[in-house]
Amino acid sequence: MDKDKLTINQLNLHYGDFHALKDISMHIPEKKVTAFIGPSGCGKSSFLKSLNRMNDLVETAKITGEVLLDGEDIYGKMDVNLLRKRVGMVFQKPNPFPMSIYDNIAYGPRTHGIRNKAKLDDIVEQALRNAAIWEETKDRLKRNALGLSGGQQQRLCIARAMAVEPEVLLMDEPTSSLDPISTAKIEDLVLELSSKYTIVIVTHNMQQAVRTSDLTAFFLLGEVIEMATTDQLFSMPKDQRTEDYITGRFG
Amino acid sequence: MRSKFDEQLALLNQYMIEMGTLCETIIADANQALLENDEGLARKTMAADAEIDRKEREIESHCLRLLLQQQPVARDLRQISSALKMITDMERIGDQAADISEIITFGSIHEEDMVRPIDEMAKATMKMVIESIDAYVNQDAELAHKIIAYDDVVDELFNEMKRVLVERIATQCCDANAALDLLMIAKYFERIGDHATNIAEWVLFSITGSREGDD
Numbered sequence A: 001m002d003k004d005k006l007t008i009n010q011l012n013l014h015y016g017d018f019h020a021l022k023d024i025s026m027h028i029p030e031k032k033v034t035a036f037i038g039p040s041g042c043g044k045s046s047f048l049k050s051l052n053r054m055n056d057l058v059e060t061a062k063i064t065g066e067v068l069l070d071g072e073d074i075y076g077k078m079d080v081n082l083l084r085k086r087v088g089m090v091f092q093k094p095n096p097f098p099m100s101i102y103d104n105i106a107y108g109p110r111t112h113g114i115r116n117k118a119k120l121d122d123i124v125e126q127a128l129r130n131a132a133i134w135e136e137t138k139d140r141l142k143r144n145a146l147g148l149s150g151g152q153q154q155r156l157c158i159a160r161a162m163a164v165e166p167e168v169l170l171m172d173e174p175t176s177s178l179d180p181i182s183t184a185k186i187e188d189l190v191l192e193l194s195s196k197y198t199i200v201i202v203t204h205n206m207q208q209a210v211r212t213s214d215l216t217a218f219f220l221l222g223e224v225i226e227m228a229t230t231d232q233l234f235s236m237p238k239d240q241r242t243e244d245y246i247t248g249r250f251g
Numbered sequence B: 001m002r003s004k005f006d007e008q009l010a011l012l013n014q015y016m017i018e019m020g021t022l023c024e025t026i027i028a029d030a031n032q033a034l035l036e037n038d039e040g041l042a043r044k045t046m047a048a049d050a051e052i053d054r055k056e057r058e059i060e061s062h063c064l065r066l067l068l069q070q071q072p073v074a075r076d077l078r079q080i081s082s083a084l085k086m087i088t089d090m091e092r093i094g095d096q097a098a099d100i101s102e103i104i105t106f107g108s109i110h111e112e113d114m115v116r117p118i119d120e121m122a123k124a125t126m127k128m129v130i131e132s133i134d135a136y137v138n139q140d141a142e143l144a145h146k147i148i149a150y151d152d153v154v155d156e157l158f159n160e161m162k163r164v165l166v167e168r169i170a171t172q173c174c175d176a177n178a179a180l181d182l183l184m185i186a187k188y189f190e191r192i193g194d195h196a197t198n199i200a201e202w203v204l205f206s207i208t209g210s211r212e213g214d215d
């Protein structure tokens, strides 16, 4: 049996009166890639954000249940900043900081106390290389990140998330705005990183889930309908609703 | 919802039925040529194999196009990938029926040499082929299981053939050439039964997602 990195017990999320996540229990194994699929609005992003308390920022959001990181409840006494270092996130919409490309990447490591210039240079280069954006940015590291294209911004955000070496990386549709070449590079990166990190990836691209993940969970209207190994889920799903969704016959 | 794709899958089923019918016909014709010692029909049957080969290529390219364009998963993927495997066995059935017909054209077998089990083997394999396509189109696992079990009947008929032919050779009551050619033919029918069994196993895969004899 794989060790759980994250264990979710009966998680419920309300936005005001709206019951967005219903009684979700799930095991996310360590050093594996877990994919979340499901129709728009079913709660994938909401669930992802619950895993590193990004929903704390939403005033109307109310959460009950447990999310355990290595057995420790993240909604308990855990320091939120430390939690977000350990559980990093790449958002659905790229959100670079309004500062230079270099500083975007160096920001996280600096806040965690790294000051050495050579060390920071190293981290920045490695992170940009990993995210397949080094060649495009190496000659303009001092330029403002907001001047990058949408796809470049997305890769920059992936680089930024990795620069702090999180234990868990949450990726919300990380390639939805990328061209096929960058997409392939990011998928390769995901596969490579999975030997060291625990990765959770939300995707609307079924083939991407098949290519990158070990496990897949299918979400529908705030519930997890089925979770299985990716091979199992895409070859022989147990629930008719899963079958209908993945074969494109939904509705 | 995916009406275009569903149409293409329905078309695949139709192609499979057509290829299954071609296989059934070629076995029936080979058998008739044998029973009636009809060399002309035997030659026609040998030529009919080319049509089965053409059908195989047609289905193959249809499947490859669907894989590329639709990136199917789950049931759809199983339906297409098992079709790709089934047509290989169906194509071999065509080859073997042609091989049987070729032996008939040698002219060594005469009506008085004929033995009952051959006709029964031909009918049994025809039944297996046509029913496995039925099972595929109707996703009928029970029928597929029956077909796989039915292969024992074909194997038993083959053993019976061997016994009859050995006895004939031993008692020198017939032409040894004819006996050996009949044995070859019986062996080909037995192989056709094996291919039909493979087809039925792929039908089961398309329904259940696992191969017979897996775990």
Ligand SMILES: Nc1ncnc2c1ncn2[C@@H]1O[C@H](COP(=O)(O)OP(=O)(O)OP(=O)(O)O)[C@@H](O)[C@H]1O
Binding pocket: A015, A018, A020, A038, A039, A040, A041, A042, A043, A044, A045, A046, A047, A058, A060, A092
């Ligand atoms: N801050 C919020 N306040 C109120 N409702 C919200 C909020 N965020 C999300 N929701 C609602 O919760 C539901 C789930 O949204 P969520 O963004 O988690 O879906 P999703 O599965 O990520 O969809 P998509 O695939 O389109 O990104 C939706 O009905 C959405 O309208």
Ligand SMILES: [Mg+2]
Binding pocket: A044, A045, A046, A092, A172
């Ligand atoms: Mg989302």
